[in-house]
Structure formats: structure tokens, C-alpha cells
Amino acid sequence: MCVVDYVPRAHIIFLINQLINLLEKEGIRKFDFVLVSKTLHHLRTGKCVAKERDEEHKCREDEECCIYGFEEQKIFERLLKLGKRVIIYEYFEPDQNDYDKVRGRGGYFTTKEWKETFEYLSKKYKVEFIRPQQFHLDKKTLNEVDSTLKQVDCICFYVELAN
Ligand SMILES: [Zn+2]
Numbered sequence: 001m002c003v004v005d006y007v008p009r010a011h012i013i014f015l016i017n018q019l020i021n022l023l024e025k026e027g028i029r030k031f032d033f034v035l036v037s038k039t040l041h042h043l044r045t046g047k048c049v050a051k052e053r054d055e056e057h058k059c060r061e062d063e064e065c066c067i068y069g070f071e072e073q074k075i076f077e078r079l080l081k082l083g084k085r086v087i088i089y090e091y092f093e094p095d096q097n098d099y100d101k102v103r104g105r106g107g108y109f110t111t112k113e114w115k116e117t118f119e120y121l122s123k124k125y126k127v128e129f130i131r132p133q134q135f136h137l138d139k140k141t142l143n144e145v146d147s148t149l150k151q152v153d154c155i156c157f158y159v160e161l162a163n
Pocket of ligand 1: 049050058065066
């Protein structure tokens with residue numbers, strides 16, 4: 001099992017690549033489990049997408065009004081190279097002080113971003129929710145994900161290659 005817990009954005013991509021290299025070097029195909037804890041939103045790209053929504057947008061040094069993108073296709077493909085089952089645990093405490101929460105870099109996912117991610121994942125992979133409740137992600141439950149996410153600040157699900 002491999003645990004990636006609360007890794008800051010500056011280190012996460014590097015760490016995942018290092019772990020993949022290590023597996024190759026040791027001749028191990030994959031970890032059985034990879035737990036990505038409070039870290040998925042740190043896997044945003046380094047590119048601000050705020051200009052796409054607002055032409056007037058100017059990137060500020062503190063990134064306060066910046067929005068960095070998230071490429072769920074690339075991220076999950078990479079994570080599933082690391083482990084057979086990728087467990088995502090996301091928790092967000094709005095009052096906690098955390099520099100990674102600056103919107104641009106590590107901003108927590110909006111409901112829209114979650115929705116897009118789950119739409120993509122449900123088409124391509126097997127997705128099982130554990131928290132806030134246990135259910136399999138399919139066309140039917142996908143429609144209910146929005147309202148579920150709005151009620152909680154902690155979610156947990158896992159992703160596997162579909163058979
Ligand atoms: Zn910007």
C-alpha cells in the first residue's frame with residue numbers, strides 16, 4: 001500500500017513520478033492500494049484558466065483570483081499506474097490556515113469540477129463511494145452526486161480499471 005497524505009502541490013507530481021520509477025526499478029508492477037489523502041486538489045495544473053472565463057483577468061502574484069485547471073484524465077491515468085485501486089480521500093476545512101488553499105494553486109474543487117471528474121471517471125473506470133455513503137457510481141447515482149457533495153466536507157471513493 002502506498003499513502004500519499006497531504007502533500008503540498010509543489011511536491012506532489014514529483015513524488016508520484018518518483019514512486020512510479022521506484023516500482024519499475026524494483027520490478028513491481030503496482031501497489032495494491034494507493035491512498036491519496038487530502039491531496040487530489042493539489043494535483044491541479046500549473047496553468048491559470050481564469051482568462052478563459054474572464055478576458056479581463058490578470059494573474060496576481062498571490063494567485064488569489066486565479067483558477068488552475070484540473071486534468072482528471074491525466075491524473076487518474078497516472079495514479080492507476082501506481083496502484084490497482086486508487087482511494088481518494090478529500091477533506092476540506094474552510095477555517096483552517098493552509099497556503100495551499102490559495103484558489104489558483106490548491107483551491108478545493110467546485111461542485112462543477114467534481115461533477116466533470118465523476119462523469120469522466122464513471123465512463124472509464126469502476127468507481128465506488130465509501131463516504132458519505134456506500135454506492136456504486138453509475139448513470140443513476142451520478143445525478144445524485146451533486147446534492148450529496150453539497151452536504152459534506154469529507155468524501156472518500158475508490159477508482160479501479162473497469163473489467
Ligand atoms: Zn490567473
